[in-house]
Structures are given as structure tokens and as C-alpha cells.
Amino acid sequence: MPEKNIDFGRFGARGIKGSDAVARKLDELAGGIATPVTAKRGWMARLHYLTKSTQTLKAAQDAGLTVTHRTLKAWLEGKRRPSKTSLERIDQAYRTVRRHNVARHLLRRLNRDGRGTRVEIHPLNQSQVPQQLQRVVEYRTMNVRRWDRIVGSWAAGDHQGLDAAWQDTIVDLGSQWGQYEYVTNVGFAA
Structure with a gap:
């Protein structure tokens, strides 16, 4: 199932790669200067x-x-x-x-001494997809215990490494994990 979404959005589905959503959330958790660089x-x-x-x-x-x-x-x-x-x-x-x-610091907070962090995965948006072509995709949660590769790739700016690490992580969702290659949002807190 992975990488089968080569022509993602062909029938109107909307979303972003799960690894991009994780990178956005990590950027948000990293915080920083809120004032725009133009000021x-x-x-x-x-x-x-x-x-x-x-x-x-x-x-x-x-x-x-x-x-x-x-x-x-x-x-x-x-x-x-x-x-x-x-x-x-x-x-x-x-x-x-x-x-x-x-x-x-983020890695320590997310791993929580081996307990991990609960992750919410919001499926792709199929509102524009014709009814007969829609898949049954639901909101999922999972506990991620190993954040080392994900945070390491994010910190290094390695998009391919982050994508590979995220796909290796979502395999824990079971046989339908490929349906979560594209999502609307991935949420977690640290």
C-alpha cells in the first residue's frame, strides 16, 4: 500500500503527506520567535x-x-x-x-522514558471525491514510543528520512496503514 498514492488527489481527495504534518507539528512544538522576519x-x-x-x-x-x-x-x-x-x-x-x-529536548519529552506519546491521525479529506470512489478511512490514534529517527530527520532537515521514519512508524496501525500516507492533520503534544 505505501507509495501507491502516486497520483494523489486525482479524484478530489485533499490532504498532505503524514510526514509533512509531523514536521509542522514539531516546528510548532519547537516554538521560537513569533514576530515575522520582515519586521x-x-x-x-x-x-x-x-x-x-x-x-x-x-x-x-x-x-x-x-x-x-x-x-x-x-x-x-x-x-x-x-x-x-x-x-x-x-x-x-x-x-x-x-x-x-x-x-x-523534544526527543526526551516525546519518548517520555519509553512510555511514548499518543498521536492522533486525522484522515484525508474525501468530501470532493465521488461517493462510489470514497474509501472508508477513520480517525486513528496510536502511541509512538520511538521518536529518535523522526526527530533526528526533522532536526537535520532530511525530508526523505523523515518520510521513511514516519512510514515505518505508521506500520503499527495494521494492514490499513497505507491509507494514512496522506492526512489532513497529525496531532500530538509534548
């Missing part, structure tokens, strides 16, 4: 986060923030404003560094 307060807060230590500055440079120290200093002093492209790089570097920094 001065937003990009200044991100720059302060990225430059608070030499380790975070190196991680930001590795994540794609490649500007001179002179430019960075001018931005931090408020003498210059980053270009639109630089703002995108600042935001991307911030998200990458933030994921790396909170991954260990």
Missing part, C-alpha cells in the same frame, strides 16, 4: 539568537547565512537593513539552528 524586531531577534555565541554563529554560517562580519555588525547596530534575500537566509538559518538546539 525589524523579528530579524533583529533572529540575528541576536544566531550571534549569541561562536557556536551558533558557526551553525548559522553552515546553514547558509554567509555575510561578512562587517555587514553583520551593521545589521546588529541598526545601521543597515538586510535585503529581502538576506532576510530569507536569516529566517532559514534561524529555523535550522533552532531545530538543532531543541531536538534533544
